[in-house]
Amino acid sequence: MWKQLLDNGRSAFNDHWPHSLLVPAAVGLGGALLCWKLHGRKIKSIELGEGWWGPGEKSHLHNDDTRVRPFVIEAAEADIKDLHDRLDNTRFFIPLEDSKFHYGFNSNHLKTVISYWRNQFDWHKQVKILNKYPHYQTTIEGLDVHFVHVKPPHLAPGQKACPLLMVHGWPGSFFEFYNIIPLLTEPGTHGLNPNIVFEIICPSIPGYGFSEAPHKKGFNASAAARIFYKLMLRLGFKEFYLQGGDWGSRITTLLSQMKPESVKGLHLNFVMLPTGGLGRLKSLIIGRFAPWLVGLTKEDVKQLYPYMEKNVYRLLLESGYMHIQATKPDTVGSALNDSPAGLAAYILEKFSTWTDNSFRDLEEGGLERKFSLDDLLTNVMIYWVTGSIASSMRLYKENFSRDFNRTPDTKIGVYVPTGIAAFPCELVHAPRVWAKQKFYKIVSYTYMPRGGHFAAFEEPGLLARDLQNFVSKVEKV
């Protein structure tokens, strides 16, 4: 039947159009179609949705308190005393000889860390550092949402700061950004391009640190994205940049898909891609022998192969935590919320292995090669004093309960200008050619010279430079 209609149409068409006009018309039409395909990809977006996560029933009279309230972190004496008592009572065990970090956090080294935490770590001093930037809370969807908001101290006349929302992941916190904030807000004094200055907003994901934990089931990355979008609106930003790694990457990507018109650019140091099906498999197999045929670069090859060893086995070895957190987070949460030593081991093991996989071969997990114990324990303290480890782990359950390949965001791509910083020790590598299948407008893609999963924390200078480079490309376009 379709054929018949087509044939009828064609003969009617031929009857009415002289042949001399047909060729140019067809070429014109083809050109127009090509243009449409290349440039006019219609920007799709996903639903913003709605939610309310406060305790109990939402009363009709209840409205969020929309004020933005200054917030100060306090070091409570009672908390410190309780912490010290618990640390004093830690029950250590004897690790296997030579097990390094292969069985998890080495118990001998844990002794050293706990002794430092008990006797040298000064929470008062760290709280002063945390409070050097202004903190706030505001209520969104029934939750008190915490964030740090740093404005550039100096701007040249006529110069505008780029608003930038930076989102952390697990087991990190807003504190991961403390070393990069000065580089972005005062680039000129740190040897960076003085013409690109940022105004930074670093929120805590609800359930993490000083942001209230959702009281209802179902708080996923989409809900976090929507809450952060509302936060930016409340702060008066209609357009802004986004940056994220880990969950922060997922959340900022979703925000870009919900409100592409508000997002000037999305910068990621961790890229999650759908599994990619048969096409990906083909790319992997051909890429092993003829990478250029499938658009893989030398660096990609170095990161991807041998594939089983570097990706499949490694992921299996390192993703047990994910399975637990995506199924029964509250069970382990009970132990970790009760034992500071357990919490430190659980969190800092990730800062070891995710910074450099080979740190598992070291007795002390290489922790202090890249970070100071003060910084690491400050991040642990943010989970400890707020009792937020269990609620932080639940984010895995709320997201993995659905098929990851079939959430609404996988059906449409990302249309906002995107910058990707590929750090060599990241958990998974996303070659540009694969990333392009989801991110339609990659304006910068950089193979970073060093660094791992906690990029802002570990390599603030490299990340800041790449962000500036990305923004300079976006602003020129």
Ligand SMILES: *[C@@H]1O[C@H](CO)[C@@H](O)[C@H](O)[C@H]1NC(C)=O
């Ligand atoms: C988050 O949950 C909402 C409500 O169930 C759902 O519509 C949305 O697709 C989910 N988002 C993701 C990324 O799974």
